[in-house]
Structure formats: C-alpha cells, structure tokens
Amino acid sequence: MNAPILLATTADALAAAAEVAAAVRAGASERDAQRTPCDQEITGFSESGLWAITVPARHGGPDLGYATLAQVTRLIAAADPSVAQIPRSHFHIVDLLSLAGDDAQQDFFFSEILRGKRFSQAASERGGKTAMDISTRLETRGGRRVLNGRKFYATGCVFADWIGIVARDDHDDHVQAFIPRHSAGLTIEDDWTGFGQRGTASGTVLLEDVEVDPGHVMPFADVFIEPTMVGAASQIFHAAIDAGIGAEAMADAVNYVRTRSRPWIDSGLDRAADDPYVLRTIGDMQVRLAAAIQAVDAAARLMDAHRHDLDDDLVAEISVAVAIAKVLSTESALFATNKLFEVSGTGAVLEKLNLNRHWRNARTHTLHDPVAWKYHVIGNYVLNQTAPRKHNYL
Known part of the structure; x- marks a missing residue:
C-alpha cells in the first residue's frame, strides 16, 4: 500500500473524490452484476487521502469536518454506493477515538490512519432481541484478554488493517477492542448475499479466543450519554x-x-x-x-x-x-x-x-x-x- 496523500482543504478533498468516483464508476455495474470484490477500488480510494480527512488537527490530520465528508461520500456513492459504504465504520471509529480514546490510543491509531491504514468495525449480531444486543465477550483468562463471538453485517472488514470489535467485558460494559486483520482465531467470511450493496462484503466475522492487546481496548458507552x-x-x-x-x-x-x-x-x-x-x-x-x-x-x-x-x-x-x-x-x-x-x-x-x-x-x-x-x-x-x-x- 502506498502512503496516502494529505488533503489539506475541502477543495483538495472534493477534487480527489471526483477522481475516485470516475475510477470506480467505470466498472460499478459489472462488479454489481458479478458480485466482484472491489479490492482495487478500495485501495485507490484509501490511497487518495480521503480516509484521513476527519483526523483531528491536533494529531496531524486535516480535520475537514462533516460537511466535506458528506459531499465526498455523496460523490463516491453516486459512482458506486458499495465502495462509498465501506469506510463508514472507519470514520465512525475516528469519532469514537476522538471522544473515548486515551492519549496513547489516539496517538497510535491516528498515526496508523495517517499512514494509510484502514479501519472497520464488527458490531452488529444476529439473533438478539434488538440490534443493540451484543453477546460477543472480551474475557480475561490467565492474564490474557481474548475475544469470542460471531458478528454479521461486518461491512468492509475484509478490506481493513484494523478491526474494532464491539463486545462486553468482564464487567458487562460495552468496549471496542481493536485487533489486526490477520489475528489468530479471526475468520472473515464474505457471505453477504443481499440483493443490493453487493460489494460491501457485509458478511460474518468469527472470533475464537482472539488475543487483544490490553492497550487497544477502549470503553465507549459514555459517548452515548x-x-x-x-x-x-x-x-x-x-x-x-x-x-x-x-x-x-x-x-x-x-x-x-x-x-x-x-x-x-x-x-x-x-x-x-x-x-x-x-x-x-x-x-x-x-x-x-x-x-x-x-x-x-x-x-x-x-x-x-x-x-x-x-x-x-x-x-x-x-x-x-x-x-x-x-x-x-x-x-x-x-x-x-x-x-x-x-x-x-x-x-x-x-x-x-x-x-x-x-x-x-x-x-x-x-x-x-x-x-x-x-x-x-x-x-x-x-x-x-x-x-x-x-x-x-x-
């Protein structure tokens, strides 16, 4: 992966979005018809610098705000809404880190984003009473913290470098645990069969004793209070x-x-x-x-x-x-x-x-x-x- 460009202004971001849109529009219909993964398109999208436009200025980001993000997203979605949807949880994680991450987490993960690393989130599960029910657990075993659970609607996780897993900890509090994409015990199944948004890779994430760095666990319930x-x-x-x-x-x-x-x-x-x-x-x-x-x-x-x-x-x-x-x-x-x-x-x-x-x-x-x-x-x-x-x- 090439280092992304730092887009300093809204004009820069919109120009980059127009280029990305032109590139992804060309094959959008064929990818949809054949359910072809959009690996190349996501690489170009993230290398454009657009995935870093909301990183806070105090951490070296352009901090271009929500109006710019909304315009960029609309331009990309017109070309291919599957490609546009994939970084949704990436930008959500930027917001969560800004509000709930400690200094070390912010320094590390924002640096990763500015280097071109892609984030995604596995939050939703099937089978609960409501969409807010979470059964995935982050447990402490023999001094190790491990994740076990099954996620679905895990949009874009297959394209991510880091995945934020929403789980309940030993105290039954909601946390976000960040794990590398290729962690042992992590399986991502591209089994999304919806008739629309076919290229979002919104399938299953399986977690079997996936070890988590204790410094990469972020409580975040307060951001909704x-x-x-x-x-x-x-x-x-x-x-x-x-x-x-x-x-x-x-x-x-x-x-x-x-x-x-x-x-x-x-x-x-x-x-x-x-x-x-x-x-x-x-x-x-x-x-x-x-x-x-x-x-x-x-x-x-x-x-x-x-x-x-x-x-x-x-x-x-x-x-x-x-x-x-x-x-x-x-x-x-x-x-x-x-x-x-x-x-x-x-x-x-x-x-x-x-x-x-x-x-x-x-x-x-x-x-x-x-x-x-x-x-x-x-x-x-x-x-x-x-x-x-x-x-x-x-």
Whole structure:
C-alpha cells in the first residue's frame, strides 16, 4: 500500500473524490452484476487521502469536518454506493477515538490512519432481541484478554488493517477492542448475499479466543450519554450515500430519456423528452433529490458549526436535522430509482443495462434503520420538545 496523500482543504478533498468516483464508476455495474470484490477500488480510494480527512488537527490530520465528508461520500456513492459504504465504520471509529480514546490510543491509531491504514468495525449480531444486543465477550483468562463471538453485517472488514470489535467485558460494559486483520482465531467470511450493496462484503466475522492487546481496548458507552454527535455523524454518512444513489439514478434517467426513450403513440410528439408526463415526473424527481441534498448539506454544516460547543439542546437540534435529512434522502432515493423505469420505458429493464442496481442498492441501504421512527422523533421534538434518545441511529 502506498502512503496516502494529505488533503489539506475541502477543495483538495472534493477534487480527489471526483477522481475516485470516475475510477470506480467505470466498472460499478459489472462488479454489481458479478458480485466482484472491489479490492482495487478500495485501495485507490484509501490511497487518495480521503480516509484521513476527519483526523483531528491536533494529531496531524486535516480535520475537514462533516460537511466535506458528506459531499465526498455523496460523490463516491453516486459512482458506486458499495465502495462509498465501506469506510463508514472507519470514520465512525475516528469519532469514537476522538471522544473515548486515551492519549496513547489516539496517538497510535491516528498515526496508523495517517499512514494509510484502514479501519472497520464488527458490531452488529444476529439473533438478539434488538440490534443493540451484543453477546460477543472480551474475557480475561490467565492474564490474557481474548475475544469470542460471531458478528454479521461486518461491512468492509475484509478490506481493513484494523478491526474494532464491539463486545462486553468482564464487567458487562460495552468496549471496542481493536485487533489486526490477520489475528489468530479471526475468520472473515464474505457471505453477504443481499440483493443490493453487493460489494460491501457485509458478511460474518468469527472470533475464537482472539488475543487483544490490553492497550487497544477502549470503553465507549459514555459517548452515548454525554452530549456528542457520534450518532448524528453515523447517520449523516448514511444519508449522504442515499443521496448519491438517488443522484446517479436521476442522471441515468435523464440520459436514457434523452437518448433512447420513444414518445408515446398518443402524444403527437417527436421526442420522449417533450412528453408532459415525463417532464412532470423528472421535475418531481429533481425536486425531491434537491431537497434531500440540501437537507444533508445543511445538517452537516450545523454539525460543523457546533463541534466544539455542544450541549444537550444542540445535540437534540442536530439529531433532528439529521433525521430530516435521512428521511428525505431515503425517500428521494427510492422514488428516483423506481421512477427511472417509468420515464424510460420497457427497454430500461434489460438485464444488460443493470439499471435495477440503483433500486436494489437504495432499498438495501435504506433498511439500515427505519424511517418511520425518524418521523416519530421529528414529530415528538416539534410537538412536545422531547429530545431524541442518544444512540448510534440518531
């Protein structure tokens, strides 16, 4: 792996993102159709310097903030949302380290990131009552600390250099234990078979007596008690991905109507692009997409404006703003990826075009957490001044 470039400004980051997007877009449809791993694309993405843009300035990073990260993520997601999703937990770990890591952990792991090391997280498990249930254990045995458990939805772990394992320790407290990708007793199975986001490698991680350096264990429960933006940061990333999927579906719809669609026989028109019903639908798609992008960008700017002066009231305001962005990005992506076929016509469903990947990706990724609960949170805040709960989904 080559040393990454240090991107000092937002302009640098957006230029790098445009280059990465162009590189990954070229083979995105084929990779999706064949479930081809995106190893080369992830290498280029991380070597671009984009995976280090949120490292704090006090640790030598550019600290470009959430608005830049959201724009970068949207650009990459439009090109290939699987590639865009893979570093989601990498950026989440940067936030966790900033808030909960001790000095030694911050110095070591931020240095690793600036050297180009990739991080991922294995948190979610199947079989518990809710998504928050964790059965993976970090136990002390004969003076050694070892991990045992089974994870799923472990997006991107196969591409990582370091993996943060969410577990319960001997006191039943939640901790994040960082282990090298090739640790003894660690098995990563690329068994993700979802019909969308096929390239995210969101499969199984098995842990069998995996030894952990005691200095690489980080308690982090307090970050969801104190006023922080960890949950909002995680959600704004997801919203940016959905906005990117919607943008690409919109672009493909416009291109198809302009170049391939035929006007309906009763329209009396020479071009499908002049059909009033097509125009109305394209306009509707654009309005929804523009609203979603504006909401994502506005919420991210609000996060940046208050990164250093947070209190509970601001956290609630920010969480609601991000929830609004998540609703709009989810619904606009699903709308655009569906209406793409309505405005394009029957020819657009041919398998060789693989345009259905946009809908499959949007439908899969937007299931990360239910939008219905976003409406509930927003309504309860507006009507009853009830602050949202603090967790990773708000």
